[in-house]
Amino acid sequence: MNRFIRLIPRLDIKGPNLVKGIQLEGLRVLGNPDLFAKEYYRAGACELFYMDVVASLYERNSLVSMISNIAQDIFIPITVGGGLRSLEDIQKVLNNGADKVALNTAVIRRPQLISEASNKFGSSTIVVCIEAIRQPDGKYLAFIDNGREHTGVDVFQWAKEAENLGAGEIVITAVDREGSGSGFDVELVGRVSDLVKVPVVAHGGASSVDDIVQLVQQTNVNGVAVASIFHYDLITKINTLQQTKSEGNTRFLQENRAFQKIKPVSLSAVVEELKKYNIVCRSV
Amino acid sequence: MKKIAIVDYGLGNIFSIKQALKNCGVEPLVTESAREISQSDGILLPGVGAFNEAMKRLKSTQLDQVLIEQSQKGKPLLGVCLGLQLLFSKSHEFGEHLGLGLIEGEVIKFPETFAGAKLNTPFIGWNKLHINASQLDNPLIKGLTETDKFYFVHSYHAKPYDETCVIASCNYLEYNYPAIVQKNNICGIQGHPEKSAEQGLLFYKNWLNSI
Numbered sequence: 001m002n003r004f005i006r007l008i009p010r011l012d013i014k015g016p017n018l019v020k021g022i023q024l025e026g027l028r029v030l031g032n033p034d035l036f037a038k039e040y041y042r043a044g045a046c047e048l049f050y051m052d053v054v055a056s057l058y059e060r061n062s063l064v065s066m067i068s069n070i071a072q073d074i075f076i077p078i079t080v081g082g083g084l085r086s087l088e089d090i091q092k093v094l095n096n097g098a099d100k101v102a103l104n105t106a107v108i109r110r111p112q113l114i115s116e117a118s119n120k121f122g123s124s125t126i127v128v129c130i131e132a133i134r135q136p137d138g139k140y141l142a143f144i145d146n147g148r149e150h151t152g153v154d155v156f157q158w159a160k161e162a163e164n165l166g167a168g169e170i171v172i173t174a175v176d177r178e179g180s181g182s183g184f185d186v187e188l189v190g191r192v193s194d195l196v197k198v199p200v201v202a203h204g205g206a207s208s209v210d211d212i213v214q215l216v217q218q219t220n221v222n223g224v225a226v227a228s229i230f231h232y233d234l235i236t237k238i239n240t241l242q243q244t245k246s247e248g249n250t251r252f253l254q255e256n257r258a259f260q261k262i263k264p265v266s267l268s269a270v271v272e273e274l275k276k277y278n279i280v281c282r283s284v
Numbered sequence: 285m286k287k288i289a290i291v292d293y294g295l296g297n298i299f300s301i302k303q304a305l306k307n308c309g310v311e312p313l314v315t316e317s318a319r320e321i322s323q324s325d326g327i328l329l330p331g332v333g334a335f336n337e338a339m340k341r342l343k344s345t346q347l348d349q350v351l352i353e354q355s356q357k358g359k360p361l362l363g364v365c366l367g368l369q370l371l372f373s374k375s376h377e378f379g380e381h382l383g384l385g386l387i388e389g390e391v392i393k394f395p396e397t398f399a400g401a402k403l404n405t406p407f408i409g410w411n412k413l414h415i416n417a418s419q420l421d422n423p424l425i426k427g428l429t430e431t432d433k434f435y436f437v438h439s440y441h442a443k444p445y446d447e448t449c450v451i452a453s454c455n456y457l458e459y460n461y462p463a464i465v466q467k468n469n470i471c472g473i474q475g476h477p478e479k480s481a482e483q484g485l486l487f488y489k490n491w492l493n494s495i
Contacts, residue, residue: 004409004410004411006408006409006410007289041481046409046410046435068299071299071300071303072303072306072307073481074437075300075303075304075307075478075479075481075484075485076479076480076481077435077476077479088338095299096299097299097300097303099297099300099472101478103293121332121333122295123336123435124332124406124408124438125332168406168408168437169408178493195318197405197407198404199404199406199409222408222409223408231431233298234475272339281410282410282433282435282481
């Protein structure tokens with residue numbers, strides 16, 4: 001029997017640019033986010049996940065105009081996260097073309113925001129992101145501010161609490177795997193997706209199709225958020241740099257370097273490959 | 285140009301629906317005005333969230349009566365997602381609540397298990413349409429095939445008393461539920477065409493062409 005999986009390109013945004021870091025740090029500019037978004041839409045992405053990676057630090061989300069522009073051309077669900085603090089922040093993003101909002105820092109500080117937001121906007125609109133870091137003693141703790149700040153909150157207890165408060169979906173990021181190409185944290189994702197009934201999306205560590213297949217076969221995960229594999233593939237195929245908006249570290253892009261642990265593959269090739277394992281995404 | 289009114293009662297992803305209809309060549313009016321809704325050529329009822337909250341809002345603005353009157357006059361009405369569910373007699377979401385009653389039937393929750401498998405809710409994802417054999421010529425699904433998937437987010441689904449209302453259905457694992465329903469000028473889709481890529485836009489175009 002076929003297994004349905006949502007394949008979700010994740011677009012980390014800093015200012016006007018798509019960026020990619022390693023363990024959420026060391027951000028390299030990859031180019032104009034619109035070009036990536038349109039290509040992923042065309043190639044069969046199930047959804048797009050936009051994250052303003054510096055918003056939480058500055059306590060503001062600057063994606064509103066980017067989203068309202070792209071939502072005129074792209075007809076798949078868009079989740080937006082980063083720096084959303086209040087019901088007003090959420091409303092603004094939803095009014096401008098986002099279908100779901102991703103909350104982390106604000107809801108760790110004040111969990112009640114989850115129930116307030118899910119009551120107001122519907123639970124299916126509220127995605128709780130958990131940035132998990134494995135501790136030396138094997139425990140997983142939740143971090144905030146893009147993996148920078150320690151909270152002492154246990155990931156599994158928090159996932160359950162978030163669900164009880166009304167989260168419609170949970171995105172679990174393995175921060176130490178993120179951008180590293182060392183594979184998903186199967187144990188982490190497996191435990192979270194067995195624990196909660198709401199859909200769980202895994203993020204962090206995918207370096208190849210095999211990693212995705214392994215995760216899907218070994219856990220009850222409902223979706224995978226993937227960045228490096230697709231981004232690094234696309235930058236070799238098109239000129240993604242926008243000359244006027246080349247703030248930040250663009251050396252990586254200009255020197256056309258790749259990252260050795262990650263095997264860049266196009267999204268459509270991944271979709272085709274997954275079919276061989278009876279794993280089905282949106283067909284195109 | 286056809287005048288399409290998107291009912292704005294504070295629930296639903298109106299931005300995306302508007303963009304999708306614009307992409308289909310119409311300039312929809314997002315409105316809560318009874319007059320504007322009555323003067324339109326077709327009404328789209330969106331909706332995200334809880335059934336009872338939606339009905340309360342429609343009643344408090346008396347838009348429920350406008351929708352009932354207009355659809356009884358034969359005006360095309362399309363309910364999307366929760367908008368489809370509102371067309372029915374009643375829902376069992378958080379108690380029992382009456383709907384618009386334009387199509388006889390109930391809105392029920394997915395069972396927790398079916399055929400030995402767990403059906404976690406909400407169901408979020410892309411699902412294939414199974415087109416009812418008697419409906420293959422229905423203009424509403426013209427150009428759509430069994431391989432076309434639509435994007436769904438829901439924990440509840442409609443169950444019409446008269447099964448001939450069901451144009452197409454979906455399976456959640458092995459559990460079959462109605463995805464597109466139609467009774468004369470009134471129709472509904474449980475998925476989100478505005479989020480279902482090209483096939484979703486095609487569905488909207490078909491509906492617009494039927495007006």
